[in-house]
Amino acid sequence: xxxxxxxxxxxxxxxxxxxxxxxxxxxxxxxxxxxxxxxxxxxxxxxxxxxxxxxxxxxxxxxxxxxxxxxxxxxxxxxxxxxxxxxxxxxxxxxxxxxxxxxxxxxxxxxxxxxxxxxxxxxxxxxxxxxxxxxxxxxxxx
Amino acid sequence: xxxxxxxxxxxxxxxxxxxxxxxxxxxxxxxxxxxxxxxxxxxxxxxxxxxxxxxxxxxxxxxxxxxxxxxxxxxxxxxxxxxxxxxxxxxxxxxxxxxxxxxxxxxxxxxxxxxxxxxxxxxxxxxxxxxxxxxxxxxxxx
DNA sequence: GTCTTACTTGAAGCGCGGTTCAAGTCAAGG
DNA sequence: CCTTGACTTGAACCGCGCTTCAAGTAAGAC
Numbered sequence: 001x002x003x004x005x006x007x008x009x010x011x012x013x014x015x016x017x018x019x020x021x022x023x024x025x026x027x028x029x030x031x032x033x034x035x036x037x038x039x040x041x042x043x044x045x046x047x048x049x050x051x052x053x054x055x056x057x058x059x060x061x062x063x064x065x066x067x068x069x070x071x072x073x074x075x076x077x078x079x080x081x082x083x084x085x086x087x088x089x090x091x092x093x094x095x096x097x098x099x100x101x102x103x104x105x106x107x108x109x110x111x112x113x114x115x116x117x118x119x120x121x122x123x124x125x126x127x128x129x130x131x132x133x134x135x136x137x138x139x140x141x142x
Numbered sequence: 143x144x145x146x147x148x149x150x151x152x153x154x155x156x157x158x159x160x161x162x163x164x165x166x167x168x169x170x171x172x173x174x175x176x177x178x179x180x181x182x183x184x185x186x187x188x189x190x191x192x193x194x195x196x197x198x199x200x201x202x203x204x205x206x207x208x209x210x211x212x213x214x215x216x217x218x219x220x221x222x223x224x225x226x227x228x229x230x231x232x233x234x235x236x237x238x239x240x241x242x243x244x245x246x247x248x249x250x251x252x253x254x255x256x257x258x259x260x261x262x263x264x265x266x267x268x269x270x271x272x273x274x275x276x277x278x279x280x281x282x283x284x
Numbered sequence: 285g286t287c288t289t290a291c292t293t294g295a296a297g298c299g300c301g302g303t304t305c306a307a308g309t310c311a312a313g314g
Numbered sequence: 315c316c317t318t319g320a321c322t323t324g325a326a327c328c329g330c331g332c333t334t335c336a337a338g339t340a341a342g343a344c
Contacts, residue, residue: 009290019291020333038340039292052268053259060243064331075256085251091244095237101202102233109227114217117195126194151320161321162303180310181322206301285344292339302328309322314315 005034005042015051022051028068030054061094062087100125147176147184157193164193170210172196203236204229242267 012019025031026041031050033041057067066087073080104125113119154161167173168183173192175183192213199209208229215222246267255261 007291018333021331023292024332037291039338040290040341041292049265049268050259053265056239056243056246056268058331060240071259073258075258076254080258081251084247088244088247088251091240091247095240095244097198098202098233098237098240101198102230102237104198105226105230105233109223109230112218116215116217116222117192117213123191123195126191126198149321160303163301165322166302179321181308182310182320183322200301287344288342290339290341293337295335297334298332300330304327305325307323309320311318311320313318 004045005037006045006047007037008033008041008043011043011047011051014048015055017051017055025051025054028064030067030071060091146187147179148187148189149179150175150183150185153185153189153193156190157197159193159197167193167196170206172209172213202233 006014008019008022011017011022015022022031022041026033031043031047031054034044035042054067054071057070058064062070069083070080104122107125108116108119108122111119111122113122116122148156150161150164153159153164157164164173168175173185173189173196176186177184196209196213199212200206204212211225212222246264249267250258250261250264253261253264255264258264
């Protein structure tokens with residue numbers, strides 16, 4: 001009762017992912033076919049949910065290795081929970097940065113300052129301290 | 143009066159970027175030394191502002207090519223303004239996605255559902271339509 | 285039976301954003 | 315003058331996240 005298995009082409013169509021990407025994800029251990037029809041992979045429909053999750057995580061900036069960690073971790077693993085919470089915090093930072101960038105772009109698209117990149121209002125979005133040319137000890141990781 | 147030129151090592155230290163990255167950015171046309179002391183690049187301190195902008199844009203997910211476009215565009219170019227506004231809109235979408243991911247992670251870090259990735263509350267963050275296994279025409283670009 | 289067509293495989297390749305390397309230069313210090 | 319050491323160069327290399335390729339296979343239509 002459901003028995004509706006999907007082949008890789010169908011999954012590709014429905015998710016918008018390339019078949020090669022699905023095979024790649026399989027190699028990474030993210031998904032697995034329910035079986036084969038001849039050589040062809042047959043997927044249960046719930047693979048679509050899993051792929052939606054993977055795509056979302058990928059688009060949110062998680063690396064393949066991180067996603068693998070989340071998907072493969074033992075259920076209930078407290079360390080996993082901690083990592084997830086940690087990631088949520090980092091996402092907060094990412095969101096804040098993107099919001100600053102968005103605000104800067106909004107200003108830029110309306111601002112008439114001549115060399116746009118020299119507009120002090122624009123620049124203020126990137127360096128909290130006004131126009132001073134000083135910059136000390138920025139520990140930013142590279 | 144200021145004459146305080148910085149060499150590449152100093153700029154690297156102050157920005158947290160590698161010297162190789164600075165040379166790379168120069169090759170891309172993002173920055174230029176004010177002069178040379180022998181072979182050594184000498185930068186005016188305002189290069190730090192420009193680098194802050196570049197780093198921020200990079201961290202906000204802009205490609206090198208996009209940043210180049212923004213930096214090199216003719217000042218006042220109306221097409222540039224339009225592109226900036228367009229980017230701001232896309233950033234909105236990115237922010238929204240990141241917020242959904244953040245909410246999902248927050249839930250996940252507290253949720254006791256056994257195979258975590260199967261938690262319906264968790265999944266709901268990724269697929270607007272509840273538990274249905276259907277998925278039609280997702281045009282998502284790959 | 286044979287054709288078509290979408291799949292299969294492993295290996296190689298690609299674009300991005302730099303980093304690393306080998307060999308060389310040169311300003312400053314002693 | 316000689317050494318030191320941070321700089322210089324172009325070219326090669328790297329990790330990521332896939333894509334592309336060449337060669338092969340099998341399900342379903344005719």
